[in-house]
Amino acid sequence: MTTAQGARARARQEVTAAIKEAARRQLAAEGAAKLSLRAVARELGMVSSALYRYFPSRDELLTALIIDAYDSVGEAAERARDAAADAPPPDRWTAVCEAVRDWALAHPHEYALIYGSPVPGYSAPETTVPAAARVGMVFIGIVRDAHEGAGLGPLSLPAGLRPEGARMAADFAPGVPPEAAVALVAAWAQLFGLIGFELFGQFNRVVEDRETFFRHAAGRLAEGVGLGRR
Amino acid sequence: MTTAQGARARARQEVTAAIKEAARRQLAAEGAAKLSLRAVARELGMVSSALYRYFPSRDELLTALIIDAYDSVGEAAERARDAAADAPPPDRWTAVCEAVRDWALAHPHEYALIYGSPVPGYSAPETTVPAAARVGMVFIGIVRDAHEGAGLGPLSLPAGLRPEGARMAADFAPGVPPEAAVALVAAWAQLFGLIGFELFGQFNRVVEDRETFFRHAAGRLAEGVGLGRR
DNA sequence: CCAAAAAGGAGAGCACTGCTCTTGCTCTGG
DNA sequence: CCAGAGCAAGAGCAGTGCTCTCCTTTTTGG
Structure with a gap:
């Protein structure tokens, strides 16, 4: 929970937050139906499969x-x-x-x-x-x-x-x-x-x-x- | 409008009705998000592209x-x-x-x-x-x-x-x-x-x-x- | 009446989706 | 220090909406 868990855990939280932020942007722009995991990954410069390390499915992100x-x-x-x-x-x-x-x-x-x-x-x-x-x-x-x-x-x-x-x-x-x-x-x-x-x-x-x-x-x-x- | 327009027009109405019926079934079963043109076509025994002769897009069907x-x-x-x-x-x-x-x-x-x-x-x-x-x-x-x-x-x-x-x-x-x-x-x-x-x-x-x-x-x-x- | 045209069906194909699996690389805890 | 956990990348599968090209059938107009 605390930030004393080392760089790894903090990086994970940051990436998680970035994913949610990008997803929220897409949500606000296009609506839930058009929210795409791949597009979020693209916006973040990562590959779509990497995103599944943070959210096990699109529904979990939602x-x-x-x-x-x-x-x-x-x-x-x-x-x-x-x-x-x-x-x-x-x-x-x-x-x-x-x-x-x-x-x-x-x-x-x-x-x-x-x-x-x-x-x-x-x-x-x-x-x-x-x-x-x-x-x-x-x-x-x-x-x-x-x-x-x-x-x-x-x-x-x-x-x-x-x-x-x-x-x-x-x-x-x-x-x-x-x-x-x-x-x-x-x-x-x-x-x-x-x-x-x-x-x-x-x-x-x-x-x-x-x-x-x-x-x-x-x-x-x-x-x-x-x-x-x- | 009337049925006197020949078999062609009547067939078109029948197919249109069948498409809507199948789509309504899918809608009731799975919800609008999972309503799929291809699945409707499959259920009707036609190929998906043929369905576009009746509805120009999925949104029009909806x-x-x-x-x-x-x-x-x-x-x-x-x-x-x-x-x-x-x-x-x-x-x-x-x-x-x-x-x-x-x-x-x-x-x-x-x-x-x-x-x-x-x-x-x-x-x-x-x-x-x-x-x-x-x-x-x-x-x-x-x-x-x-x-x-x-x-x-x-x-x-x-x-x-x-x-x-x-x-x-x-x-x-x-x-x-x-x-x-x-x-x-x-x-x-x-x-x-x-x-x-x-x-x-x-x-x-x-x-x-x-x-x-x-x-x-x-x-x-x-x-x-x-x-x-x- | 017969040819031109319109309408419908079938298939291939494109770009996209969610998701899985495998392959490596890197960081970390015992 | 090094085994295992964490993570990124890529290929790939099955599915989607939609388009384009054929081909056949039906309707229609001269």
Whole structure:
């Protein structure tokens, strides 16, 4: 882990980083479908087979990029949360929403990689789970703070929801009442619906002032989780 | 257009249909990324180059499948709307939402093709637009009917929305007041956020009773467009 | 009616992909 | 110090989208 492992290990880390960087460039330029191991190797001046010493397959490289992307958007969300730490919860909520949207607009292919359809065929490995949870945690934290502070607005649990269902949502969002946890999960998914539709062109001849539209929709999502009108 | 054009034209239509059918099978089995022209040709007993007499490129084949998928989900939505024609608007709304969700669960790869990330790199051509609008029209119709009947609940326009923004949403949903049109577009996007998250595994260790969860969320979306609690 | 033209099929081939295997060279740990 | 691990390079396999050249069949126009 430390740098005291000698030149060999450090060189390996550097090459690994260079590969990921070149791959990320290709991803941003052409999209995941056109990301080619051989092209990455070419850009780095190495032969394609040498690259397999660092990543056992193309999918593993993609997985590494997926984790980085999750971390990147999670970090953007955390920065927005911290920057709005003194604002009331609904404002903090929308600030984080906008940060996620901004990140998505700035990194469309990476967004597609993690929130679009699974790329090669395949299912996201376990290793991506903790990174994926990072954004969610930010939203959970905002709602939890509001709950422990001024309180949340009135919410209802889905009629007929099996007890395990509520319990699982509560496990997912500790410190948040179950009905808020359920609303939170819904808002979380809906947020990415809004962003995805904008990003993938579904709003093309429909929504014109997307900035305002999104801000409004994000505010209504905040209401939906009991954060009250801002 | 008619069948009176002779055997040649009819044979062409038949072969075209067979190609699309085989391609759809591959799409359902392996996903868009692994859809291969050569494999389709192999399955049909023809040589790959012959297939180019019918589709000028792989992307054109995909576009044809995209249009068919849009039509398929649109038809499912229309069927659900007609089956619930006598129900009050909120129930009709949720019925259509569930029909779309059911379609998505039954055709995950086709769903990913149209609502997931754009596949090969490219952008959806103009020809897909009318087919894509079909589902949206069903939701618009429900809201319009409610507006012309019992009326809609109170809604607000986004603060600071540029006039053109409201106008465009209103053009998109004729017969619906602008504030409802804006809410409708948001609900439309959010619906596909919910479905996409469920389909692409983002709910995996989070939501357990997905059926109930979705029904509840769809009901709240209905409220959000002014259809009132069901 | 029969030739010209259009349409379709078959095969070879090009450039590319992911991935494997073998061959060497270099660095490192006991 | 030297055996083994780490790494680079190249050849090669099977697959891909796509193009080009033939050849046959069908349609069509003078």
